[in-house]
Amino acid sequence: MDKVVGIKEAVKDIRDGDTLMIGGFMANGAPEKLIDALIEQGIKDITLISTDTGLVTTGSGKLISRKLVKKLYASHIGTNKETGRQMNEGETDVELVPQGTLAERIRAGGYGLGGFLTETGVGTLVEEGKQKITVDGVEYLLETPLTADYALIHAAKADRNGNLVYEGSTNNFSNVMASAAKVTIVEADEVVENGEINPNFVHTPGVFVNRVVDGGAVNG
Amino acid sequence: MDKVVGIKEAVKDIRDGDTLMIGGFMANGAPEKLIDALIEQGIKDITLISTDTGLVTTGSGKLISRKLVKKLYASHIGTNKETGRQMNEGETDVELVPQGTLAERIRAGGYGLGGFLTETGVGTLVEEGKQKITVDGVEYLLETPLTADYALIHAAKADRNGNLVYEGSTNNFSNVMASAAKVTIVEADEVVENGEINPNFVHTPGVFVNRVVDGGAVNG
Amino acid sequence: MDKHELQEFIAKRVAKELEDGSIVNLGIGLPTKVANYIPDDVEVLFQSENGFVGLGPSQTEETYDPNIVNAGGQPVTIKPGGAFFDSSVSFGIIRGGHVDLTVLGALQVDEKGNIANYMIPGKLVPGMGGAMDLLNGAKKVIVAMQHTAKGNHKILKECNLPLTAQGAVDTIITEMGVIKVTAEGLLLTEINPEFTVEEVQEATEAKLYVDKDLKKMKA
């Protein structure tokens, strides 16, 4: 199962209006080349799920700056002023989700759970429209799963089966996002043969990955 | 923070009636030396959480064979005939939990969630006594967290901070159990200095671990 | 056919259901034998619910490793390109629909696709292990089993043992034939030429509909 494809091929079936998850924390670990390829291809009215919107010129923020996002789920948008402007002027519909809840909602989507109970957000605006459930006298919010048409993530290394290894803090949301999309596309700094990654130290198993782009040798 | 202690010291405060999580899948990855130390110390009326009960003479099965378990949560008991006998004759209270639900309930306990929704078990005996919640027309069971006084697990390697590395399929329930106990005790085949485990390849962060026993040099 | 031949025959037929590039979980017992009959032109990745993908053959003296067992606790190997993970990830893969096919045995199956395979109250209570999650999570469920048990029906109008899952079974493969679970009921799509349709029906409590395009079952 060789999942390695060219970068144009990797993103070519992404359509206007699709829901995308994009990895990276303030663009640390963001799939910059995949995002560029997507912008080059031309796409709009995206629903974006990304913990922050990077900076104006990095990470998923590049899609915001180009006004390609219709609806955004994020935990923090303070580092990209354009996101705040679009939100306040009603151009983009922004749902702020606590960071831990966001990670868990994505995991629930990928892991086949119907939702989970958390105390995070009780007594705040995050409650709005959500079911409250009391267990053993404690009140929780029922948070529901998030899924996407595509996940775009970055890894330090991938093998042909799509097993991934991350470096440092670049993993962040990538691992959970990989599980929660119909099609997960990885930009890997290095692509190696099956067997070259120690199976004990795979961060994201290839079962969650559909396409791998060799970011070190991007050619389209 | 040096968490390395002798094996007798590691288990000495475990008391009759405590709730224990014990790792291992059919004893693969079970903390055999910690279990032996516990038996030697003398303890009874345990509530045991363990995916199976090993074999009669291995893993958590050793506690069953000695009739030290009052209540058991497990997904599979077929490989230890004594467990089935105790269950059928009413000697031990056994709650059968689907394996994926068991892993997730333990993770929920360790990760501070109030519960989660799963379709697993709908329309079966597993439903009994559980709240059913419908989200978007799909009926789910609300499964609640499991926690323990102590988790006893095995790792291939540990550093002094308690960061753990597993080999092969021995991880199974150990990683989630580590997060869900008040005190997590690890039997490691090898203990190394902080810095000797690559921080990119830690399977269980030391924040979840309280005590480490050097299984390669057990001395009490 | 003796019991052994029978099981091999069923396993061979099940193996034809494996699609290239798919992720497959095989239950303990008969289903495990399916791995021996994968067609040469088909590449599948086997998932082992105790925590890895890329399950390989049993261990030999050269590949001895006490740290790797399958979901039956037997020493096995991992293939290049495989990956180990913990139980919560393993069942995330299963529950989340990332397993394309699971093959399991059963005590009983019924015409609604209900299945019972984890306990006989008061007698045998092995527990459900990962079966409930697999039945709910896998995209396709095949029950591979002998058609009857000591002359007793196993394919019923309605299961009377505690269910492992509701409406989860897609296909039943036995030594007598291949049966699909449909909204209308059980549809016999292939028949072992050693048996007549009447014989298969007699060995089945539930009513069998016969596919107008009924084929010969080949192992």
Added chain:
Amino acid sequence: MDKHELQEFIAKRVAKELEDGSIVNLGIGLPTKVANYIPDDVEVLFQSENGFVGLGPSQTEETYDPNIVNAGGQPVTIKPGGAFFDSSVSFGIIRGGHVDLTVLGALQVDEKGNIANYMIPGKLVPGMGGAMDLLNGAKKVIVAMQHTAKGNHKILKECNLPLTAQGAVDTIITEMGVIKVTAEGLLLTEINPEFTVEEVQEATEAKLYVDKDLKKMKA
């Protein structure tokens, strides 16, 4: 004291709250400075919510690594004995009560321990990031901030900005003093000798109870 000195003074006082062997998460801004003042005999592990434990000092030319940033996106290092993980694990650590102490800034805090620090509707909406999870999950919450904002009260009877969490704050540390949130209300336990109790009360909208054992605040 100018703003810089003020912040260092507060950070120094907060640092005394760090217990040996504890896991600590420091928010962005003023709280980050606390790391510079850890007493020599205290060993703490810092958690960075973007995915690691064992946060070390900023990078130098020798330790340059573009793959490691802190929760503020700044290049940092990891100490020996640290560990990286994904966001779901990171917030499992936080939500599950495995962080002993978190230090955060605030726009407003009130006498019930409510805190608002993530948005000013229609104006500034940075978002809550990990703050809601930290406030709910950490065993102890310290708010470290300047006592007032441009002369306006920040310690109120009741927050009027959207809350980040209900009843989550344990202690408030400002340049004027140390205030504990108790069931009876806000208790001033330490005071900066540069101020009188009356001055502190005047700078605080909520009623302050004064500890009968009121101590001098030392940085």
